[in-house]
Amino acid sequence: MTSAAGLTDRVEHYRERFAGFLTTEVGPLEEELARQDVGSAFNPRLDDAGRMHPAVWEARREVQRRSAKAGLYSPHVGEASGGGGFTRAEMQHVEEFVYHRAGLGLGLAALGWTEGANAAIEHCSPAAREQWLAPLVAGEITAAFANTEISVGTDVLAMETRAVRDGSDWVLDGHKAWITNAHFADVLQVTAVTEPGAGTRSLTMFLVDASAPGVTRGRDIPTMLDDGLTGELDFSGVRVPAENVVGEPGGGFALAMAWINWRRMCRGGMCAGWGAWLLERAVDRARTRASGGTPIGDLQAVQHLLADMDADVYTARAASLAAQVELDELPGGPYGMPLHPDAPRLMSLIKVVNDEAFFRVADRAVQVHGGTGLRLGSPEEKLFRLARNLKIPAGTVEIQRNAIARRLLR
Ligand SMILES: Cc1cc2nc3c(=O)[nH]c(=O)nc-3n(C[C@H](O)[C@H](O)[C@H](O)COP(=O)(O)OP(=O)(O)OC[C@H]3O[C@@H](n4cnc5c(N)ncnc54)[C@H](O)[C@@H]3O)c2cc1C
Known part of the structure; x- marks a missing residue:
């Protein structure tokens, strides 16, 4: 397995088109959002009921609709459902690119997240495909x-x-x-x-x-x-x-797990992309921020923070890619019904490795930035909170360990 596993022509093509989409479609919408003074896509103002400001939600929705028209919104969804039919290894590269390039910007909405379609919903009836699945893939509804x-x-x-x-x-x-x-x-x-x-x-x-x-x-x-x-x-x-x-009555647990497992597998690209972004920002800060007349990047204490960030991003990325390749190769793949018995351990490995590595990365990113990293709304501060959050939804890190041990001891 090399780091090029899953790096197919269609991934390259997706990345090129996504980069263009950020410039031509998302850039102007982001400028328009900034003019409205309602916060940004991932640091929104809240309305009186504590909900995301409607203008921010609408900007995200517009990106989703345009992205779906450009064929960029649902690469993870099966081709028979109108999606791209990408494998998990391909999706890791796509997700890494999107999270790295979009950072915490409006462009992140361009890749179908939990408000879009997913593998579980693809088991719906022909009537529901027309009523719900097709409009979800097209970004028309959430x-x-x-x-x-x-x-x-x-x-x-x-x-x-x-x-x-x-x-x-x-x-x-x-x-x-x-x-x-x-x-x-x-x-x-x-x-x-x-x-x-x-x-x-x-x-x-x-x-x-x-x-x-x-x-x-x-x-x-x-x-x-x-x-x-x-x-x-x-x-x-x-x-x-x-x-x-x-699906069928009684099949809800397996379908819920398909949804949850999808979120677990998505940690690989998400944390690789955001981790690389945080590392680049930290290196930049280390080069430009001075202490005692020299850049803080000359200090071994700061160099070690950067090296530890790099080690975490690199190892979590490599482990995730290896696991996604293995999952793609399992009989039935990552969404098989029934799911191959080796799959839960691999998915839980992706989640626990990334949740914990990315938490350390985000913590060190704040440390390199000093007080600036604690400023409310800064990418470091927001991603530190987000990193802490990741260890709970889609199954806590303890539950991932349960799943890994269950397979080891079987
Ligand atoms: C921001 C956010 C978004 C969310 N989005 C969604 C969503 O869209 N849809 C949805 O359905 N849910 C969603 N959730 C819920 C999320 O999936 C649950 O919070 C998560 O599964 C943990 O459940 P819990 O909060 O009840 O914790 P608990 O189950 O109460 O766990 C508390 C602690 O006990 C530990 N624990 C519990 N049982 C075991 C066990 N058997 N073995 C070992 N340790 C155990 C846990 O690891 C944890 O440390 C979201 C949560 C958050 C915070």
Whole structure:
């Protein structure tokens, strides 16, 4: 395996076009956003309800729509669903490039994130493909994945949200919390108990129209990300037509894991890209900031901070790429149903290695910048908070260790 694994012609082509898109499409939108004085794409002002300022959300949406038109929004989605059909190794290069180039700018919205389409939703019915999947791939609507509840995070199978059959429909009741994009999503990818006591077959995944009667968007849950994007959702007697069951009844746990595993694998490119960006900024700062009449980069103490950042970025990137290649080569690939038994360990390795390496990288980046690195809204300060956050969503780092050990001890 070399660092060129997955670096195919179509990745090169994507990167070239993405770079052009940032200049021609995103640049003017970013300037327009700056003129409105509503904060920036990833440091937005919040509205009175604590939600992302609508002008910032709309700027992100415009980037998504334009990116989808340019064929840049959904490279990770299967070709049969209108996406690029890229492998995970290819996606690691794409994600690394996007996060490195876009930094914390509006351009980051151009690559489908959790508000776009994902491998789990691709299991939906033909009717739902037309109603929900195609518009998601086209950036016309956005989604939210609603799995967590106030009293249930890690312990997914203990969830209380229920769906029962009523004729050909299902009726959904429950409450979800900590949901990214709860405030704005058009379609909600909800997991609910449909067969209590059936263990990993107890859940079903539904696509719920966010404007359906009985759906209420709850309060914002302010987090250290301070982006006004995390919220609650309430479902009270919501009727869901049978065609909005994703996959089959009882398949919800495996589908939820497909979504969660996707986020775990995305850590590889995300942390490689942002890590390289932070390292470049730190090197630049070390060259230009002086202490005692010489650049701080001449001081061994600072040189070691830079070297440790480089070591973490390099090793996490290499490990992730190796794991993504292995995942692509497994029978059924990274989204196989059923998933190959070697896959969870590899995905958890990607997540735990990156979450912890990137946290150290972000911490050292702040240290090299001194007080400037602590300035609210600086990239170092924001990414330090973001790095701390990464160790919890999509499965905590402890849960990744459980999955790794489970495979080792099998
Ligand atoms: C910013 C943000 C965005 C989020 N977005 C979404 C979203 O879009 N959709 C969604 O459904 N959820 C989302 N979540 C929820 C997230 O997935 C959960 O917070 C996460 O899974 C952890 O669950 P918890 O918070 O209940 O922690 P808990 O499960 O209460 O865990 C608390 C501690 O106990 C440890 N622990 C718990 N069980 C075990 C175990 N079996 N073995 C070892 N250690 C254990 C954990 O590692 C942790 O240290 C988001 C959360 C945040 C903060």
